[in-house]
Amino acid sequence: MEYTSTRNKNIRVSAAQAIAQGISEDGGLFVPVSVPAVSMDEIIELSHADYITRAKKILSLYLTDFTDEELDYCVNGAYEKSKFSSPKIAPLVEVEPNTHVLELWRGPTCAFKDMALQILPYLLTVAASKTAGGKEIVILVATSGDTGKAALEGFKDVKNTKVLVFYPEDGVSPMQKLQMMTQEGENVGVCAIKGNFDDAQSGVKKIFTDPAVREKLAAHNMMFSSANSINWGRLVPQVVYYFSAYCDMINDGSIEPGKEINVVVPTGNFGNILAAYYAKKMGLPIRKLICASNANNVLTDFLTSGTYDRNRDFYMTASPSMDILISSNLERLLFDLTGFNDELVRGWMNALASDGKYTVTDDVFAKIKDLFVAGYCDDDATKATIKKVFESDKYLCDTHTAVAVNVYEAYKERTADETDTVIASTANPYKFSADVLEAVIGERSSGSEFSVVSELSVATNEPVPPQLANLSEKAVRFKGVCEKSQMIDEVYKMLGI
Numbered sequence: 001m002e003y004t005s006t007r008n009k010n011i012r013v014s015a016a017q018a019i020a021q022g023i024s025e026d027g028g029l030f031v032p033v034s035v036p037a038v039s040m041d042e043i044i045e046l047s048h049a050d051y052i053t054r055a056k057k058i059l060s061l062y063l064t065d066f067t068d069e070e071l072d073y074c075v076n077g078a079y080e081k082s083k084f085s086s087p088k089i090a091p092l093v094e095v096e097p098n099t100h101v102l103e104l105w106r107g108p109t110c111a112f113k114d115m116a117l118q119i120l121p122y123l124l125t126v127a128a129s130k131t132a133g134g135k136e137i138v139i140l141v142a143t144s145g146d147t148g149k150a151a152l153e154g155f156k157d158v159k160n161t162k163v164l165v166f167y168p169e170d171g172v173s174p175m176q177k178l179q180m181m182t183q184e185g186e187n188v189g190v191c192a193i194k195g196n197f198d199d200a201q202s203g204v205k206k207i208f209t210d211p212a213v214r215e216k217l218a219a220h221n222m223m224f225s226s227a228n229s230i231n232w233g234r235l236v237p238q239v240v241y242y243f244s245a246y247c248d249m250i251n252d253g254s255i256e257p258g259k260e261i262n263v264v265v266p267t268g269n270f271g272n273i274l275a276a277y278y279a280k281k282m283g284l285p286i287r288k289l290i291c292a293s294n295a296n297n298v299l300t301d302f303l304t305s306g307t308y309d310r311n312r313d314f315y316m317t318a319s320p321s322m323d324i325l326i327s328s329n330l331e332r333l334l335f336d337l338t339g340f341n342d343e344l345v346r347g348w349m350n351a352l353a354s355d356g357k358y359t360v361t362d363d364v365f366a367k368i369k370d371l372f373v374a375g376y377c378d379d380d381a382t383k384a385t386i387k388k389v390f391e392s393d394k395y396l397c398d399t400h401t402a403v404a405v406n407v408y409e410a411y412k413e414r415t416a417d418e419t420d421t422v423i424a425s426t427a428n429p430y431k432f433s434a435d436v437l438e439a440v441i442g443e444r445s446s447g448s449e450f451s452v453v454s455e456l457s458v459a460t461n462e463p464v465p466p467q468l469a470n471l472s473e474k475a476v477r478f479k480g481v482c483e484k485s486q487m488i489d490e491v492y493k494m495l496g497i
């Protein structure tokens with residue numbers, strides 16, 4: 001399988017090159033030149049297999065330049081059962097008849113980012129051994145919370161890699177901050193910056209693209225790579241769990257093989273829902289892709305009007321991992337729906353950069369309307385949903401998952417569509433304890449983070465994940481805070497060069 005760029009369709013690279021490089025030099029994202037098909041017979045066969053086997057099958061279709069042994073090494077290392085709190089890795093819970101929650105947060109950091117970031121270090125080191133001549137890989141991350149911790153945990157003590165994370169000093173939740181400050185591992189570095197997430201992200205981008213920095217790293221036999229969802233190596237592992245969910249539904253008798261399902265995804269950067277789109281194209285019977293947003297509803301407007309317009313207020317919500325106005329993976333969908341028209345995509349992305357908006361052609365909009373349903377809800381509705389689901393279904397969900405549940409319920413009421421539905425659940429509720437507790441008991445606790453965790457556990461009787469409960473006892477290793485102009489000095493210091 002070869003890969004091309006969304007901004008230059010003449011480019012051809014291998015999967016290993018696409019993953020090692022992260023982003024195309026023209027600024028485009030790598031996509032496979034064709035989408036491999038999976039038959040219903042193959043899906044039925046996978047339903048008898050475990051998660052590791054399902055993952056190997058799906059990955060092998062896209063990473064054709066990886067050997068069988070290399071793929072085994074990647075999937076066995078990433079989805080080792082001891083690292084996840086469920087032997088199914090991504091278990092499916094039927095909370096109401098026909099409504100299934102896919103728990104993607106059973107990994108080490110309690111957020112769905114683990115599903116991809118546990119395997120990315122393996123994919124990246126194999127890819128680099130094929131293409132980068134043994135250079136040490138330096139992963140540089142700007143995070144608003146979940147990605148940073150999941151990348152640190154995924155890359156910790158992985159040979160031949162270093163991982164450095166910058167986060168906005170006041171822009172992450174207390175739990176997220178503590179998770180990063182106490183990170184273990186010999187090859188990790190964490191630094192807060194005086195600024196917001198955008199400052200952290202532009203600082204990292206500047207470091208990435210500075211030729212002088214790249215030369216200095218090369219002189220020390222190092223190279224940068226990216227762990228955010230523009231990297232194909234982050235996206236392809238996410239296709240797996242949609243197949244896995246369908247297999248589990250066959251196994252538990254929820255559906256007959258071949259029957260269509262709906263998928264609902266709480267969406268930020270459009271990575272998770274794009275993976276579901278690829279699963280559908282590969283042959284997984286998905287009827288509607290339902291895209292759920294919070295008050296930052298730029299995607300709802302786009303998917304229902306055909307105009308993407310980021311010129312609007314930015315809200316800090318109770319579902320912070322979805323507080324985003326530029327969903328970068330949308331570019332991959334547009335490239336696909338235009339039949340690989342790189343000229344059109346370049347035009348839209350240039351318009352987005354200069355005017356903050358663009359409108360797709362009628363033809364593309366018609367396809368979008370056929371594939372997607374979109375909706376959003378605000379924080380009050382999110383909390384009301386947490387309360388309702390907890391009381392009527394005895395299921396405690398986090399704020400991001402609640403947005404998806406709310407949007408799905410509105411869709412069901414509007415359409416009376418009773419199709420079996422999978423709702424992607426993206427975080428453990430204890431990662432956002434204060435808001436979840438407020439939703440459940442009706443008032444905001446004034447306690448510290450860990451007392452809020454205990455209050456929530458008393459109120460709900462839901463187990464606290466040990467990796468969050470234990471944080472209060474861990475030593476703080478990273479207290480550094482730097483000016484945004486000093487980020488490069490921090491990078492050199494952490495790399496020891």
Ligand SMILES: *Cc1c(COP(=O)(O)O)cnc(C)c1O
Binds near residue numbers: 266267271400
């Ligand atoms: C990252 C994240 C999302 C958004 O996922 P995208 O792939 O960016 O759309 C949703 N929920 C949680 C908890 C996340 O960490």
